[in-house]
Amino acid sequence: MGWLSLMGTPLAHASLVIEITQGRDDAVPIAVVPFQASGGQPAEDVAAIVAADLHRSGQFRPLPVGDLLSRPSRGEDIIWRDFRVMKTDYVVLGRVQPQGEGEYRIEYELHDVARGARLLGASYTAGRGQLRDVAHSIADRVFEQLTGIQGAFSTKILYVTVNERDDYPFQLQYADADGHRAQTILRSREPIMSPSWSPDGSHVAYVSFESDGLPKIYVHELATSQRRVVSSERGINGAPAWSPDGAQLALTLSRDGNPQIYTLDLASGQLTRQTNSRAIDTEPRWLPDGRSLIFTSSRGGGPQIYRLDLSDKSVRRLTFEGRYNARPDITPDGRHLVFVHRTDRGFQIGVQDLKRGTFNVVTGTNMDESPSVAPNGTMIIYGTQEGGTGVLEAVSIDGRVKVNLPSKEGEVREPAWSPFL
Numbered sequence: 167m168g169w170l171s172l173m174g175t176p177l178a179h180a181s182l183v184i185e186i187t188q189g190r191d192d193a194v195p196i197a198v199v200p201f202q203a204s205g206g207q208p209a210e211d212v213a214a215i216v217a218a219d220l221h222r223s224g225q226f227r228p229l230p231v232g233d234l235l236s237r238p239s240r241g242e243d244i245i246w247r248d249f250r251v252m253k254t255d256y257v258v259l260g261r262v263q264p265q266g267e268g269e270y271r272i273e274y275e276l277h278d279v280a281r282g283a284r285l286l287g288a289s290y291t292a293g294r295g296q297l298r299d300v301a302h303s304i305a306d307r308v309f310e311q312l313t314g315i316q317g318a319f320s321t322k323i324l325y326v327t328v329n330e331r332d333d334y335p336f337q338l339q340y341a342d343a344d345g346h347r348a349q350t351i352l353r354s355r356e357p358i359m360s361p362s363w364s365p366d367g368s369h370v371a372y373v374s375f376e377s378d379g380l381p382k383i384y385v386h387e388l389a390t391s392q393r394r395v396v397s398s399e400r401g402i403n404g405a406p407a408w409s410p411d412g413a414q415l416a417l418t419l420s421r422d423g424n425p426q427i428y429t430l431d432l433a434s435g436q437l438t439r440q441t442n443s444r445a446i447d448t449e450p451r452w453l454p455d456g457r458s459l460i461f462t463s464s465r466g467g468g469p470q471i472y473r474l475d476l477s478d479k480s481v482r483r484l485t486f487e488g489r490y491n492a493r494p495d496i497t498p499d500g501r502h503l504v505f506v507h508r509t510d511r512g513f514q515i516g517v518q519d520l521k522r523g524t525f526n527v528v529t530g531t532n533m534d535e536s537p538s539v540a541p542n543g544t545m546i547i548y549g550t551q552e553g554g555t556g557v558l559e560a561v562s563i564d565g566r567v568k569v570n571l572p573s574k575e576g577e578v579r580e581p582a583w584s585p586f587l
Contacts, residue, residue: 188568193227201260202239215301224567322584329576371406416450497543528565
């Protein structure tokens with residue numbers, strides 16, 4: 167273990183900072199009133215976290231707390247005129263009360279200002295360390311109630327950090343979707359690449375070069391830090407991707423010559439070759455139906471994205487716009503293909519509607535890589551360069567909302583958004 171370290175402790179300095187750089191012009195105005203706290207202020211400001219989550223989605227415009235004309239904590243205390251005059255569509259309010267040693271009761275309500283009606287309300291009992299979880303859960307419910315789309319604020323993001331000043335410069339970390347509560351899964355002196363979540367969020371797979379500088383694919387259980395090598399073939403062992411049922415990994419191996427796509431049954435260890443071309447086939451991702459893969463291939467003369475039917479091994483090209491399209495991901499409904507697209511400006515994130523056939527470049531940066539789609543299909547997180555340093559950014563699937571997630575220390579790259587947890 168001299169070349170790596172397994173850890174599970176929070177690293178405050180590694181937290182990401184959320185900066186909303188572009189929102190929607192038609193964002194919904196909403197007031198999130200500071201929750202009434204009895205018995206002293208809790209360790210976390212639940213209302214502020216809810217407001218930040220909704221703001222980060224780009225679909226809501228929270229009213230600044232300083233502009234509030236009143237601060238009700240219960241529905242019956244709302245002075246509707248105070249919110250109508252501020253042209254606010256909805257109000258979130260609540261209370262935080264101590265419940266014995268280190269526990270709190272958190273209650274919230276969501277109200278429609280125009281109708282003067284309560285839309286939602288619930289209560290939680292949580293420990294001091296669970297207040298952020300409660301806040302994210304409230305934001306999820308408010309988001310779903312008002313948009314009809316399941317909220318993804320309670321999810322996690324997985325990413326690799328690189329800090330050459332550290333004894334273990336490569337670290338695999340995960341954090342809340344808002345960048346808080348970062349934890350280190352693995353610290354290594356050798357590169358870590360291609361992290362991927364299992365469908366239930368309990369395991370991650372990744373490529374590590376820690377053993378003799380050669381790439382191996384590991385499966386790592388987050389709760390116990392137990393891990394095992396699942397692929398150590400000669401040559402390339404790369405790009406692991408979990409099947410929707412969690413039973414298999416799709417991966418890239420060069421054991422038989424050119425890099426090709428294989429699937430690995432995790433229970434039996436059985437390896438099946440899925441592509442057989444003279445080109446480079448790599449970067450597989452499963453389609454939601456579990457019966458097909460998308461992947462990058464040079465079989466057309468340059469990197470393009472193809473679809474492989476696992477039942478009959480038929481392959482169909484999906485991308486035709488431009489000479490370079492790679493690193494694919496797919497939205498949970500299977501409709502939108504997300505990938506790195508080369509333009510005259512550099513490498514940017516493109517989105518192709520597989521149903522309509524339309525294509526859009528949704529980022530304005532020029533060194534974008536590793537797009538990963540949120541489990542509700544609304545946002546894409548990706549790596550890019552800012553001032554020569556690797557950072558993470560997020561963009562909505564339509565390109566209208568942009569969020570910056572710079573790290574306080576070191577480079578950040580290769581993000582992966584978790585499933586719903």
